[in-house]
Amino acid sequence: MYRGETILSGGIRKENSLAMSQYTDLELQLKSVKYRKALLKYIKLANAGHTGGDLSCTDILNVLYNDVLGVTPENFAIRHRNRFVQSKGHSVEALYVVLADKGFFPESDLETMCQYQSKYVGHPTRKVKGIEFNTGALGHGLSIAAGIALAAKMDKTENYVFTLLGDGELAEGSNYEAAMMAAHYKLDNLVAILDHNTLQITGRNREVCSPYPIDEKFKAFGWEVVSVDGNSIPELRKVFHELPAEKSKPTLIIANTVKGKGVSYMEDEKKWHHGVPSDEQYKQAMDELDALEKKLVKHSIVN
């Protein structure tokens, strides 16, 4: 919102049109633990899901939905809301869990995920409230987000459009059609976040078919490029609230993440791209996340 309106309920107005919550970093870190536990629970129940990529982008979705977008079930119909299009649609479990936490639907609905006749499909679908676009085929989100950002420019509104890309996804050529056009139209309200976990289903991006140098490619297209630790809540908050990174340029945030983040045996292991934990592995994951939660709380008390 556009300055002066009330779309960002609960948020604090800042220099840009983005919400800024009153959550502390610790509260958001605890939310990430909660989201990771929940998405593993529903992946386990569904016996399906893109576990590694869900865990790598959890902190990004957390900060977007709790600290940046300002979207709620109540304001979701507003035409010029801040929007998020999840281009790497396979990480839908993380998105569903965050949307449930935001009140778009009861979290228990996710017990039906990927089951017969469930609306909770294995990739984002607008059948589920809070989802902006049906994605899952890669290389689509950037064009869509550019279109939304262009509409905002035409209507002279100040909303931002975010899309989350996978690093394996950068091989899709349509991304570069969109990158070229977004710079041409000076869409500084367009922000692409790259979930740079460096792994895709076959292995390390660099070895499969190298997308590097990513930063130089996008800079050459006319983008502003910034890098952050994509699993650091404070770093993510800072980068979003300093948008636009440069006036008249779209922004690429290279969020350096760890695939499988938060579960020791899943971290940086390609086999967890869409692996489902066994009962024993699931218990270990929950124990590790519980321990992390306790550690975070204890640390905050000590401080």
Place this chain on the structure above:
Amino acid sequence: MTIKTLTMGKANLEVFAATLMELADKDSNILAATSDSRGSGKLGPFGEKFPEQIVEVGIAEQNLVGVSAGLASAGKNVFAVSPACFLSARALEQVKNDVAYSNQPVTLVGISAGVSYGALGTTHHSTHDVAVFRAIHNIQVVVPADNYEAREAVIAASKSKVPIFLKFGKKPMPNLPRLENTFEIGKASTICEGGDVAFIACGETVALAYEAALLLEKEGIQAEVISMHTVSPLDSEKVVETAKKCRAIITVEEHSVNGGLGEACASILMQEKLYVPFKIVGIPDEDTVTGSQTEILNHYGISGDGLYRTAKGLL
């Protein structure tokens, strides 16, 4: 009467462009999105008059459709204009997912459709588009026959809440007669009535079917000509009604015989147990002959004379 006595109109494509200008003048939310195709889309004047309402993405059809879907989701009324051959093939996944599956009411305008590009060859022909879009849920396929239908289709698309694919050729078309001057997406128009044989046609081939009907009339054969401008969703009631009324049916399309209007009609007839003599006239499954649009169509019997002969053979 002969086909030559009909007044000649413009190319349907020109009518599309003129109609879009009229609509854009009244509504600033109406946008034309183009892929370096404003010239071939006859949108030069549109771009000059409404520079704020034309979105140029360059030669990038995938991005054209994705961007159009994004614009539509933010409340814009977008006509994405690109040669039908590229729009329906290069950008197919964007049409399927970003527009149809995501239910964004974009109007996809396939220009110089069918074999309009003639001798430019198969890269530039779109004889697959109807078949492809028929198999995708939530996209209407509309192929106007003449200037009247072209104009009405553009107006209807501008009001539509669902995705539409409009297909236009670039050849000047005769203004066809029709029993009723009404146009509704999903409802066929009857050009002329007859009980001996029916031509169910779409797009620029409707005029050719009418020409055949006039030739047959000279021999006392009464031919019905139907403009099945909406191929999806098909007016199945009209197909059934026609099969019950006429002794034979010939479908005509500037499209592959596989998966287009003809097979759509055949499917209805078979399932309704209506086994009338039936022939699908279209572009056969072969390496398309080189020639102008008219030469190609003539080669495959998609002409007044060719359709006349097909009818004679069927009766």
